[in-house]
Amino acid sequence: MEVSRPLKRKHEDGTSNLQAKRVKLLDSRKLLPIWPRQKDIRQYMRQGRVLILSGETGSGKSTQIPQFLLHEPWCKSGKIAVTQPRRVAAISLARRVAEELGSPLGSSSPASKVGYSVRFDDNTSPGTRIKFLTEGMLLQEMLRDADLKQYGCIIIDEVHERSVNVDLLLGFLKGLVRKRRELRVVVMSATADVEGLRSFFEDISQQSDTAVVINGTDATAGNGADDQGSWDGFSDDVSKPGTASATANGHSQNDSVTTCHVEGRQYPVITRYLDIATEDVIAASLNRIFQIHCKEPMPGDILAFMTGQESIQSLQKLVEEYAQGLTSDYPKLLVLPLFAALPQAAQQRIFLPAPRNTRKVILSTNIAETSVTVPGVRFVVDTGKAKIKQFRNSIGLDSLLIKPISRSSADQRQGRAGREAAGQCYRLYTQQSYQSLDQDPTPEILRCDLSQAVLTMKARGVDDILGFPFLTSPSREALEKALLHLYRLGALQDDGKISPAGRQIARLPLTPSLGRVVIEAAKPEKQCLPHVIDIVACLSVETIWLSVETEEARERAQIARQQLQRRQGDHLTLLAAVQGYTAENSDRKRWVDDHLISHRAMRNVMDVRKQLWAQCLQAKLLPKASTSSIPTTTQPDEETSEKILRCFLAGFSTNTAHLCPDGSYKTFSGNQTVAIHPSSWLFGRKAEGIVYQEFVFTSKAYARNVSVVQLGWLDDILA
């Protein structure tokens, strides 16, 4: 008794805190533009199986729709999946919806109703009813359960981004709603192409044997009035069932596809443009951040959209330097970077309130562009640019290019202000430039290498790739190229079906090329998987090396990193860095400082290394572990070094080049000139052949992460 009483009280306190928060948040939920539409939306979902929902940013789509549907009779036996393009949004939305429902989050309690699942982090409990997950994770789940039987409803959020994964999901879901008559699908965004989506789903009833139109009063649907349990009442402010308001363009009740538009945003956002265009967006951002900081009252955090990790880190340095020069009359500034390669814990810091008398300045890539509400943000600074993945036909590879964003991306960015109060958005480009932007981003499926997408389809039983129902069909040539690439990787058999190796690759959270490297390294004749995992983990972050800008810093780095550098190139140098770091047991911080390596990046590498190790154990690519900790790999001898590089060659045979008499390098496929990037250890050195991980375009075509290969090794592979 003595022991259990305090525990019980703690539990009760925890529950009552959650409930108090739920009640408090209910008042703000009722003010959202979507709130008065909930009865309509529930009604649409009883009558039809697919709802295409558009509504302004901040109207309440991502947080409210799953809650509106949770207690519907048709949803009782299934979970609700809500997909997000990025993990940062999936996690923050799950946290918010758990609070709004008065539920613990994820695996923290069996009573939790809300959880999330992102790459390397499944935070759900057996009681999870609403699961936020990245698009890639839902596709991964389809490997185990092709019909997604655990779900009664799939919500595809932010569909306008048109990632390859979203297009694949839409194609699979079109087939699934035909097959599973009880499944409901909601597709939503602030800037969705509603008509295109409606006609995509239009024929789900016509072509189906099983599709039936579900009547709003039949036993399957029920009227729901008694089914709400402890759900927060909605009947106070809603319109009558079935009454479509002027803005709702729901189709007839016999139609399986319904469209609905939710009008209005909660708070206004004033948008300002530059009068004269600027090229130097870093200087313009710096200027704007300090103008806001010095003129605008507190509270009011700033969210600035930059192109990538490098521009974020440069701007962070500048803002911090300038902030030191401000007098104590001004509030303090807390700069928080946000980009994909940042560890999850560091990403989540943006959601914490700023300390007293401090203004948060979040410098982000487009990962905060959609779905997220960053508490405290009143000002958005938009550079109008983003790094966009694009397939370069000339070299046959994907590369990241800095490009102007679309108008819908600009509107999404603007929508990050005005979520808790009125906001302002500063666009660092002219109004004319905004007008000339494309309305929507080009679907990724039209601009990227499709190998991963095709492998995803093959692994989920789609043999006729050309017959797959794509929302926008990629070219036949692009699909054939992907099929050929997968065939060369050994992921497809002669008959075009997926091979056993292809299945293993599809289960790894890696590109097919890197997956092939891992599979190769596990072969008995190679046996270098632990080394390869160390290297692949390093390649998952943008770079582990701290940037060195001045000549003096470069010389210092040269000396500091001398012990780690390997004449064979960057892959083995990265391996030496991981080995040095993991072998250092007393002071890793000092070790990274001594070698001019980013501690943050290295911690991230350790995280990915751990996850990859676990996945390889699960896939039986590694022998069962005798200990739970990952051993430090040994320095590879000459023979092992060759094996490691040959593994990379197996995955990246198309990323190879040979030395020409004039000292330049020409790619084997495409005969393009390519230079070794200055960040590479091989920069300025000569080798008869090279293999590289990626192409970067700045002033010219550069190969990054490069290693030496012997031309003889290539004969086997290119034959």
Ligand SMILES: Nc1ncnc2c1ncn2[C@@H]1O[C@H](COP(=O)(O)OP(=O)(O)OP(=O)(O)O)[C@@H](O)[C@H]1O
């Ligand atoms: N983590 C949070 N902290 C504070 N308020 C939040 C949070 N998440 C959501 N909200 C509130 O709920 C509102 C609705 O958010 P929600 O994400 O559901 O809108 P949305 O229509 O999906 O927006 P978008 O199209 O921009 O993704 C926000 O404007 C904000 O007021």
